[in-house]
Amino acid sequence: MQTRQLTFLRSMLALTDFVLLNVCLFAGFHFATKFGIFFTNPDMYTGVAFMWISWVISTGMFRLYSEYTIYKLSDIYKATWRSVTFHVVLFSAYILSVHVVIHFAFIYSLIVISGFAFSRIVCYVLMPLIKLDFENRNANILAIASVGGHWIELLRIMPLFKEKSVTFISNKKTLKDTVEGHAFYTVPDANKDSKIDLIRCVVKVCGYILFLRPHVIITTGAAPGLLGILVGKILGIKTIWIDSIANAEKLSLSGSIAMWLADRVYTQWEHLATEPKLVYSGNLL
Structure with missing residues (x-):
């Protein structure tokens, strides 16, 4: 794939995933209130910061946005589920250690997994329509x-x-x-x-x-x-x-x-x- 196309594809996937992750978090906060779980503003800001940190760690560890992962759909899916699983474990451990709110940890995990499952289905449907010219590269x-x-x-x-x-x-x-x-x-x-x-x-x-x-x-x-x-x-x-x-x-x-x-x-x-x-x-x- 040409360098500009590859960079654009990697950037778009990272950006859409970042937006999706934030939507999932605030959806988790919203549904948590239905169970009578409330967070103060400092707690919310700290939770958002740790969510970003744990996502950066998990995606970096499993190279979700690497040029070689983007090269093949099956590698994107594998890296996605490894990253999502590790992120959910990290973030849930943080929530339970700080707030001991098991309901919120469960709600957030369910929303994140469902959200990324839907996004990858969309990715699977749209990717063939893009028709990017992948070139052979040395590994x-x-x-x-x-x-x-x-x-x-x-x-x-x-x-x-x-x-x-x-x-x-x-x-x-x-x-x-x-x-x-x-x-x-x-x-x-x-x-x-x-x-x-x-x-x-x-x-x-x-x-x-x-x-x-x-x-x-x-x-x-x-x-x-x-x-x-x-x-x-x-x-x-x-x-x-x-x-x-x-x-x-x-x-x-x-x-x-x-x-x-x-x-x-x-x-x-x-x-x-x-x-x-x-x-x-x-x-x-």
């Missing part, structure tokens, strides 16, 4: 792999992304020399037997993903890659797991978990591709 890729065979297999697929912006994460600093020209970050080497390092690895992987905000996460394992898949799933990022060629008899434990989380899971052994979500497309070594 930012975050590639994660542990040292050893996992890293070697990851490098084998990198020629597929030679025209993409790829950032790497692994658990050995010297591997940076094998991906010159690309951003590279390290995380602690972790496994289930090293609880402290595992916690440090979780924190670092989460931090890097929140900081980098990739559009696709691809990994050949093991623990850091699985953590990346999990965080990507929560944030609505596209995720791909490639199970190691060393797992000839069955999927690895991490691969079995990734089956439930990743958008696409690949095995390098044809006889293991017995599940609809498990794909065989050859091997890397």
Whole structure:
């Protein structure tokens, strides 16, 4: 899509959502009075301010107005419901902690969910009529792999992304020399037997993903890659797991978990591709 068209579309969606959110809040205040719930002006202003803050946090976390989310309707819907759910939880927690008004929290939540459901139905109906010319764009890729065979297999697929912006994460600093020209970050080497390092690895992987905000996460394992898949799933990022060629008899434990989380899971052994979500497309070594 042309830059001006994309910017206009993102701005319009953000503006209409902002207006809708305020309408929902004041509708909540109105219906709350029907139940004998009254708020003073300071309380209302504070409530409005926190509503705005929680909405900014939730939409930023799930990239509701990102250019890559706007690019596809299904991504808008996923980001919308993640954002709305997180916003409702934050705002309801605030209302209950300050005023302990469960009726208002319920009314507001119902109005917001209904309002955004209606707005997205309208979006679905009108979007085909706009006929914007979407163009192919490069996605930012975050590639994660542990040292050893996992890293070697990851490098084998990198020629597929030679025209993409790829950032790497692994658990050995010297591997940076094998991906010159690309951003590279390290995380602690972790496994289930090293609880402290595992916690440090979780924190670092989460931090890097929140900081980098990739559009696709691809990994050949093991623990850091699985953590990346999990965080990507929560944030609505596209995720791909490639199970190691060393797992000839069955999927690895991490691969079995990734089956439930990743958008696409690949095995390098044809006889293991017995599940609809498990794909065989050859091997890397």
